[in-house]
Amino acid sequence: MRGNTFGQFLTLTTFGESHGVALGAIIDGCPSGIKLSVEDIQHELDRRRPGQSKLTTSRKEGDNAELLSGVFEGHTLGSPIAVIVRNHDARSKDYDPNYFRAGHADRVWQDKYGRRDWRGGGRASGRETIGRVIGGVVASKILPEGVNIVGFTRQIGTIEATNLPDTLTRDIVDQHPTRCPDLDAAKRMEEDLLACKEAGDSRGGIAEIWVDNIPRGLGEPVFFKAKSALIGALTSIGAVVGATLGDAHHDAQTPGQLFHKGISGSGKDAGISPAANGIQGGITNGERIRLLVYFKPASTVGSMATSGRHDPCIIPRAIPVLESMVALTLADLFLANKASQM
Amino acid sequence: MRGNTFGQFLTLTTFGESHGVALGAIIDGCPSGIKLSVEDIQHELDRRRPGQSKLTTSRKEGDNAELLSGVFEGHTLGSPIAVIVRNHDARSKDYDPNYFRAGHADRVWQDKYGRRDWRGGGRASGRETIGRVIGGVVASKILPEGVNIVGFTRQIGTIEATNLPDTLTRDIVDQHPTRCPDLDAAKRMEEDLLACKEAGDSRGGIAEIWVDNIPRGLGEPVFFKAKSALIGALTSIGAVVGATLGDAHHDAQTPGQLFHKGISGSGKDAGISPAANGIQGGITNGERIRLLVYFKPASTVGSMATSGRHDPCIIPRAIPVLESMVALTLADLFLANKASQM
Amino acid sequence: MRGNTFGQFLTLTTFGESHGVALGAIIDGCPSGIKLSVEDIQHELDRRRPGQSKLTTSRKEGDNAELLSGVFEGHTLGSPIAVIVRNHDARSKDYDPNYFRAGHADRVWQDKYGRRDWRGGGRASGRETIGRVIGGVVASKILPEGVNIVGFTRQIGTIEATNLPDTLTRDIVDQHPTRCPDLDAAKRMEEDLLACKEAGDSRGGIAEIWVDNIPRGLGEPVFFKAKSALIGALTSIGAVVGATLGDAHHDAQTPGQLFHKGISGSGKDAGISPAANGIQGGITNGERIRLLVYFKPASTVGSMATSGRHDPCIIPRAIPVLESMVALTLADLFLANKASQM
């Protein structure tokens, strides 16, 4: 099973261990003629890099991207795009091969494979997501001009954002290190996380993603519906324990006659449902796609957590990873759709 | 994109429209030598069939399975298993090609493909899940003896099951037409659904699935983690708007030190975490897998719903479909795992 | 491994055993809006059917296609197209489960799977190709208007066609039961095959396929080059022991300066090479694709062969199967190409 490859038309293959020589990504199936530079990639890698604020791990990694292939004279060639990022600040002596950390992948990985790279989580480390962010940059450039994918922190622990603007950009979200655009909630989240860090505690929460201006018609029934493709992609990220189209927890309790208010009939937009959160019958309807992503609290707690090389809550740094998985999924469905009509 | 094929090692391909000649499934990659009969398949099809109780649609379909290939002398051959189910009670005159129902797939399907089989939802109908149930029967037989996959109704609208036994079987769940094993809640759900039917209203809710006795080590990092494979599979079902490993809505709010209570260390089970709901680092840890599946309220409301050929809540009939998707996913990961070690 | 599915964008899944209930095919990935009828399919099935002439097996099968899904109001829906053909004239008593025929798949199939459907070769029978012909019909309709795929018998045993017209149609080829368009050679082949049938002997030979009017640019480097995709597809047919782009046996011995006569330079067609047989660097160049397909002599010889239900040479009946595999491959590459450019 190609466990390290994502996508069918646009494929992302990632590789690399946390304390190995390098991590990286190969993107295949990217059309030719797309403007792409190493700076585009670096910009997004910097958004997920450790050490951005005092809320994140103190591991120091420049995470410098090197572009090895697939781009020539500033444009994609149609051949595989290979990018690597070398590891530098790996402190392997902090880890013990015979010690299995609760809540981590250590034990099951050891049992499944009979061995593991025990240094810093090996392949199961969050550093694996570097490859996803690289892929997300390429994917974003395949999507039509104007498609806007923005993720943000909706809830950390029990602190919830309640005051959200109607539209968002990544710049707005990035203004606060929590990546929560409700600045009042953001402030309380920050205080909570700093206290967590001190106490060796950790937090889960909920991220939210909005996709605007996506064309109607993306999604391949019945097993690659836009909703399942997106949700499957998002839940492949470590610490994510679920994802829903819209606020499913709420919608599941709403009576049908209240929930379904779309206009039936025969006009151009008849049948489009505002409650659908952008996806009907598994296919995008052109409206905003809204996704909620649930995170369990970070696994490293207690004395290990206070040593300082861990994030008390990974959601802020995970936002670019979530956006990347959404971009990869939608670009894959976008290319699929091109081949589904004459 | 192979939108109608699920799985990588064990593949299920489904086909068929709601009012077409037949629906069916091809299962490929099933090992040879497994006992399988058409009766095994019929038994599960009967569990999802319409008309089981007054809570379900009045469409009358025997849903009789015909086994065309892949089985000989009562055992699988290792070749593709083909099964078809013919449609009988299709009342196409109830539908209008130029009328697009809100909340349904009609409009986006028309826009994506330029045409559609407008009779009864065509390929987007819930009848498509017949093929999934067929596949689930085969998948269940590939999994090791003792693996127990049981789904049940946890919540309908705002009525929640609160009194659940420690272990469950499909027979216990099937004792009540709501498939809720908390019989007190079940009774209230039934009353609510009968009132809904009368009023042309509909209900969403939450299903839950337990998987017991699954071997440790299933799941392929990093993009086919057991959690994302399961959640992606479950959310490919119509009306499902999200799925979570455990009660993510609750866990996301729990502090890390409270949540993570597993024993770290070096023993055989050191590192196994009770809060993991059976999956750590994307790989099964041998404990119970617990999944929650969120359903939006059924799309057909108002006068169309009172005409009687629709379920006011599809969760009871969806339970065998959920179980099937879980079985297909785990069997796929089980076969993948066989090839991942020397 | 999806051993019974061919293609990546356009997929064909076949199923069925020689003496089972039915054989059939599912085609997925076919764009919507293509005219397709069961008669189109039946027409090609009739071209491969047994009993067309005294040169073929006496097994009597009408091979009637039944279309189950994916087509509505005479056009494809974009959903899977399912077609089945029921078996009728299966004389299972002619076979013995404990007898393994030399040159056949019996022994290795038994050893691989631990069991087999021993009746008439089971899944390893030539009847499996029914599904390929069904798929080929759909594939042909996806290719641009004017693409012309014609196969013919070039050599049977040591008798070779030497007098070939510049252009060919399937109708011209079908004029003689040997499907050799050199009618003088065809006559000698026919005599040879009738003598073979009498003597319980069999013949191999060489088929040739021409593809005209194919667009430039099909083929996906580096592992799905048009040449390897075509050759891999053709050699997946039973009794085929090799395939070459052009007459490789001859070309391998030709000096480079003689072989390479194309015009280098900068014009629109500069770089196109007449000796390339339509494919350069793995990509179609718009010229005629010419393929040779080598068949070993039919496996059934001696007393089993004289009993009458076997073809002394399968090439004439294999021609529609070869054409189908070429159509499937090129349609797959055609859809792939649509997704490879912005």
Place this chain on the structure above:
Amino acid sequence: MRGNTFGQFLTLTTFGESHGVALGAIIDGCPSGIKLSVEDIQHELDRRRPGQSKLTTSRKEGDNAELLSGVFEGHTLGSPIAVIVRNHDARSKDYDPNYFRAGHADRVWQDKYGRRDWRGGGRASGRETIGRVIGGVVASKILPEGVNIVGFTRQIGTIEATNLPDTLTRDIVDQHPTRCPDLDAAKRMEEDLLACKEAGDSRGGIAEIWVDNIPRGLGEPVFFKAKSALIGALTSIGAVVGATLGDAHHDAQTPGQLFHKGISGSGKDAGISPAANGIQGGITNGERIRLLVYFKPASTVGSMATSGRHDPCIIPRAIPVLESMVALTLADLFLANKASQM
């Protein structure tokens, strides 16, 4: 379409342009616990490297492998194995973006993608095969102990090897720069190639591959038969214009009664056919697999060829690439087979 990925269970993804920063390979699906070092890889890269003898191009590339991931403490981890080779001796000024060389991929690549890396063939260069050789090393280690894959030069132009030993090793083959183990023919081939180089002429020919000690039962009917998988893999290499199982050109002309001499019956080896060249019904029978691979003459002729950075015949250097594709195919089928039985 994943045009740069080979295999289903064991996947090889290659990347890189001839004059780009680096070429490389990712191998996914390799089981954990296999001994693997960078030296193993380097050894095989050295066998395909330019500049081994005066028969090959004078481009000077050390082709030094750097292992980035997937191996820890000398063993595979079960995670992706990434290896890169940097380009050094790239003389891009020898090439002109507006000049299209006959017989090369230049023109069709330009037309397909709208642009190309015109320096040294870009992605269409023979340097692409570096990734295949890297993959082949890993694949060889997955196959059971004792499996022996040896390729050799059977014919160059019209000079044919006639005196071959019954068994061969790579060391024996490598004793002569032509990689022809018939040393008398080898000497004549060498003279011919040196004359070619002088004259700016080139040669095609035939390579042969023997696989010994392969287990019975590999091959996935009906579309991934061992024969089509192998032949499809071999013909994906540049300049290869066909491949056959055994000497198909000869066998196609042999009468069936002469060709089929296996013993029918009920014993353990009844049904195994000596003429099958190791594959029956698409499945390995445990006997030697024998494959012939046809090469057209090298494309670069005339004044470009005499400039010295081209091989007059690529077969000698292609031998390790052929062996690699065979190893990759068989390892893929070997892993597939592990999942096909309970």
